Amino acid sequence: MKKIVAVVVLSVLLIANGFGITSSSTVWAASSDVRVILNGQVLNADPYSPYPNGSTVMIPLRESSIALKYKVAYQKSSDTITLSGVKQKIEYKVGDDHITINDKEKRDFKDDVVFKKEHLYVPLSFFTSLGLLTAYDADANLAEIYTPEVIANAIAGLLTTGQFQVLEDRFFSEELKRSISGTGLQQNWEELSVQAGNYHGVKATESNQKVDQFSIQCVLSFAQADASLEIILNKSGKIIDLREKLLLK
Incomplete structure (x- = not known):
């Protein structure tokens, strides 16, 4: 139980300011560079640094995929890159505008893939097509990418540790604040x-x-019964709806 609580608290710390913060030991990039945060950690991809491209940011595929815990393989004969995760196998044929999930589902993404310094860069929408939560603040030179599991653990962690006001202050959209308070949620x-x-x-x-x-639809495990938790976020990463329900065994 102590291990579970530690993991929850860590996840809460990783995204304590809405989408994310890094630990105090993190070395930030120069202010002119685009910073990319993956599950709360700054991507270090030197010398293949992310860079802005119009309304999006271009991110080195290999380095970012490894940081997200994918195994990366390249098949030269078919010019295909494969990302292998716990639940997914993602295939991308260089030059296409879509990916293939688990050999059957095709998902499109916006913006073009770019070769730079003989290195493959993909737009932020590539990661959106993987089912990850993404955001880009051009003014702050900041792009953020989170897996649903990290978001779910952070929000569930705040709920189960009784930090309802913290959850409201940091994650609720203005719309949700008007419809439900931290007290009502509690x-x-x-x-x-x-x-x-x-x-x-x-x-x-x-x-x-x-x-x-x-x-994000979650199933939460409790001692006596499971519960469902549905989290709906807007494109800024703020919660616009939060629904919980007991699942009787």
Whole structure:
């Protein structure tokens, strides 16, 4: 149980300011460079640094994929790059505008892939097509990429540790703040916790990306029963809807 709580707290710290912050030991890039944060950690891809390209940012594929825990392979005969993760196998044929997930599902992405310094750079939308939560602030020279599991663990962690006001202040959209307060959320959650028992962790996550929103469906494990938690975020990474429900065994 202590290990689970430690993981939850770590996840909360990684995205404590909405999308993310890094630890105090992180060395930031120069102010003129684009910073890319992957699950709370700054991408160090020297000498293949990310760079802005119009309304998006171009990111070195190999270095960023490895940082996201994918195994990267290149098949020269078919000019195909394969990213292998725990749940997914992603294939990208160089020159295409789409990826293939698990040999069957095709997903398009915006903007062109670029070769620079004989290195492959992909636009931020490439990672959106992988089912990751992405955002780019051109004024701050900052791009952020998060897996649904990290977001789900952080929000569930705030709920289960009773940090309802922190959750509201850091994650709620203005729209959600008007419709539900931290106090109202606390009451709903405490009623669920009485029936479910001690919290064990996030059991499973699924995500869905739309043009202007990103949804995460979670199954949370408790001692007495599981619960569902649906998190819907806008394109700025703020929660616009949060629904919890006890799943009776």
